[in-house]
Amino acid sequence: MASIQVDQISKSFGNVQAVNAVSFAVEKGELFGLIGPDGAGKTTLFKMLTSLLIPDSGEAWVEGYHTVKDFKKIRRIIGYMPGKFSLYQDLTVAENLDFFATIFGTTIQENYHLIEDIYVQIEPFRKRRAGKLSGGMKQKLALCCALIHEPKVLFLDEPTTGVDAVSRAEFWEMLGRLKEKGITILVSTPYMDEATLCERIALIQGGNILQIDTPDHITSNYGKPLYAVRSDEFYRLLNELRDQAFALRVEPFGEYLHLTTNDAVSEQDVRDFLQANAHQNIELKPVPASVEDVFLDLM
């Protein structure tokens, strides 16, 4: 039995279809990522899976419990970290943690082994009010509070949004360790580069799942020649390439453009074109597709 089973689940608000007949399954102990921008439906999906919203249609189960019929049971076995910081701002770090342990009928001591390597990082601030913590600290405290009752499944809704790159990297290292303890983790993120840190991902946009697979499979199935290209006149390069029939797609990717061509042209053809247009300091190299390339292609 899968840890999370989602079957044709839908939810709309007025005439906005937030989640549209979404199905997927997450195995026990898997680290599964929902990758998509703001407004993709990630949060609505999380709320349905954590029993906080009732789907318009479709069904879902978490550890075999039905999200509507067995909602009380689900709430005891999951940890949920909402996208918006939802701890008590006026309580200290230690008080927040104690509070969550108590309402789940446990103590910090009993499950300290689960949170230890996260908690030690915020322990120096245990007397500080949660509202006064930095973004990275808040995120660590929220994770501790979501873990303190030893959940079987963790739901993390955009845990790394608004957090600096160092804290993000540390957070993903922590998730890797939690996974080793057998906890199923469903995590959402708008950062495409975080997709590769998950075992499997679902790309989601406009309430629809575009693709589900391992990050490696998703990127290796791109199937068309892809180059990174740059020259001194970046903006002119972009516009000129866009006008070429051989260019299926030209997208800025940081300091390079990603150029997807049809199969009829070779790397040398592209190079000749760039030289004929008098570009200076040309760089052109084939590159493997990233999750973001695939996402753009599927949109």
Next chain:
Amino acid sequence: MQTAIKTESLTKTFGEFTAVNAITFEVKEGEIFGFLGANGAGKTTAIKMLIGLSRPTSGEAKVAGFDVYKEAELIKQNIGYMSQKFSLYEDLTVYQNIRFYGGIYGLKRKQIKEKSAQIIETLGLTEQAHKVVGSLPQGWKQRLAFAISGVHDPKIIFMDEPTGGVDPATRRQFWEMIYQTANNGTTIFVTTHYMDEAEYCNRISIMVDGRIDAMGTPRDLKTQFEAESMDEVFVKLVRGK
């Protein structure tokens, strides 16, 4: 090439605490400059000094040719500002928003009319010009907000996390608009947590504990730190301190 921003040992202290510690850097006209740093590194304090909202404790800075001590008001008139959260008025129409901000910046009625026509045409919003902004898709709102931040033809536009959380296609449309604006000579000053967003900048500085600890093109920094991505550069720099 002209200099848009120039600072020399710019410093701000609050009591015993040095928030910004003698930062020196220069941004050229038409450059897209990324101003990065960890939470609490001093970015916000530095920017407040640059846009004339906070008086430096010591050091020099000129922004758009004006002195931050003596000409703060002139700086404000010559810069634009757009943040991720910077909200257009959702209950006003596209046209009304442009007119409102044009008015705030003291544009004459005729100029506002010309600017509105220009912005609406460039963004392809002719049919939506009299619709309320709240009804537009996010990507359009964002491009409109950017266009409006330039309604008074500022020399420099400051942006705070301009494309956080938006979908990859919208993000690119937006960056293309930034490239175009920079190509026409406007300087773009971007602060962001998103290192992949930083890779779109021509040049980047990274603040750690009030100092600028690294500066260069994304490519130079990646070479210098033997890193594959800006994310890695940032982590190495901040962790390695």
